[in-house]
Amino acid sequence: MAAITRLANHSRSSTFPSIWKAMITTSASASASASSSPSSGSDLSSRNVQWVFLGCPGVGKGTYASRLSSLLGVPHIATGDLVRHELSSNGPLSHQLAESVNQGKLVSDEIIISLLSKRLETGETRGESGFILDGFPRTIRQAEILEGVADIDLVVNLRLPEKALIEKCLGRRICGQCGKNFNVASINIKGENGMPDISMAPLMPPLQCASKLITRADDTEAVVKERLLVYSEKSQPLEEFYRNRAKLLEFDLPGGIPESWPKLLEALNLDEHEEKLSAAA
Numbered sequence: 075m076a077a078i079t080r081l082a083n084h085s086r087s088s089t090f091p092s093i094w095k096a097m098i099t100t101s102a103s104a105s106a107s108a109s110s111s112p113s114s115g116s117d118l119s120s121r122n123v124q125w126v127f128l129g130c131p132g133v134g135k136g137t138y139a140s141r142l143s144s145l146l147g148v149p150h151i152a153t154g155d156l157v158r159h160e161l162s163s164n165g166p167l168s169h170q171l172a173e174s175v176n177q178g179k180l181v182s183d184e185i186i187i188s189l190l191s192k193r194l195e196t197g198e199t200r201g202e203s204g205f206i207l208d209g210f211p212r213t214i215r216q217a218e219i220l221e222g223v224a225d226i227d228l229v230v231n232l233r234l235p236e237k238a239l240i241e242k243c244l245g246r247r248i249c250g251q252c253g254k255n256f257n258v259a260s261i262n263i264k265g266e267n268g269m270p271d272i273s274m275a276p277l278m279p280p281l282q283c284a285s286k287l288i289t290r291a292d293d294t295e296a297v298v299k300e301r302l303l304v305y306s307e308k309s310q311p312l313e314e315f316y317r318n319r320a321k322l323l324e325f326d327l328p329g330g331i332p333e334s335w336p337k338l339l340e341a342l343n344l345d346e347h348e349e350k351l352s353a354a355a
Contacts, residue, residue, distance in 0.1 A: 122148050122204025124224055126211070128312060129232035131301045132243035134327065136255070138232065138338060139208040145348055149202050153209035156189040157181055175292050178300030180212055180308060187219065212309045217316070229316040230342075231324045236302060238263055238272055243298040245276070246290060249283040256287065274330040 123146055127135040136152050143150035157175065161168050167185055174181050190210060197205075211217040220226065234242075238261055245259025261274040279287060292301070316322040325341055327334045339345040 122146075123206070124204055124227050125206045126220075126226055126229045126316075127206065127208045127232065128229060128309070128316075130234070130236075130239050130305050131298065132239045132246070133232045133234050134242075134334075135208045135232060137331065138230075138335070139206045141335065142342075142344075143206050145344065146204075146206075148204035148206060149197055150206050150208060151190070151193055151197075151210075153181075153186055153190060153207075156193055157186075160189060176297070178292065178297040178304060180304060183213070183216055183219075186210060186212075186216070211312060212305075214311055214315055217312055226316075226321060228323060228342075229312075229321045231313055231316075231322055233324065233326045235263060235269070235272065238274070239302060240295065240298055242274070243293050244295060246293050247279070247287040248290065249279060250286045250288045252283060254279070254283065256283070258287075270328065272327075272329055277331075 125142075127139045129135045136150075136154070139152070140150045157171055161171050161175065167188075171181060171185065194205075207220075211220050241259045241261050242257060245257045245261075247256045247258055248254070249256070255277075256279045257277040259274070260276050261272065263272045265271045278284075292298075313322060313324075323341065325338060328337060336345065339348055
């Protein structure tokens with residue numbers, strides 16, 4: 075009940091979905107002690123994963139989280155998608171959300187928790203179990219709230235140089251019809267201070283989407299730089315928060331999806347898991 079009280083203190087809503095209670099029960103029955111290194115894919119057969127993806131705006135959290143979601147059979151919950159859905163619905167929160175998003179600011183804890191609670195409740199009614207969170211938590215305060223209601227197994231921190239992040243954000247496009255994400259940027263950055271070169275080919279749309287591409291309202295250079303600054307100030311302390319709990323896996327993306335995906339699977343001890351699924355298909 076303490077976790078419910080903490081959530082109530084951070085939300086304007088007086089009631090919370092039963093999923094939070096279920097998560098508290100799960101957390102209470104799980105081991106409270108962290109291992110000396112982050113646990114990744116080694117215990118997938120015993121229970122569904124509860125993972126968090128960290129990383130600057132544009133780093134590719136959604137891309138890799140959604141791929142892992144399909145591989146592991148757990149829902150990918152992106153708070154950015156929840157916010158954009160609420161914005162398009164013209165609901166009671168849409169005006170307040172638009173002001174924050176268009177200025178590159180973080181959405182308030184109260185709104186994010188409300189949206190996430192609704193999404194988890196919907197998933198509970200569908201029989202979902204486990205999750206990969208993308209975009210939450212973004213602050214120490216949110217991490218403490220999440221820690222009170224869920225037993226997070228692993229936190230994956232994706233990293234790219236700032237120059238690559240800006241180019242990726244400015245190259246993002248969405249198909250106005252099907253909603254799929256693409257990227258028209260061709261990135262080639264010379265490595266500095268001993269870091270390797272980074273090359274990322276564009277992720278171009280199929281013919282049926284090519285004439286329907288739109289740019290997100292918040293993907294302007296000024297807003298992107300502001301979002302990166304806000305992330306540095308507010309969200310990067312999360313790395314130390316989870317590092318101290320031996321749950322942080324830091325992963326420097328070596329390039330685009332073809333280069334990064336197999337290496338990420340290897341880092342997560344999931345390369346054999348994918349091979350078994352491919353063989354069984």
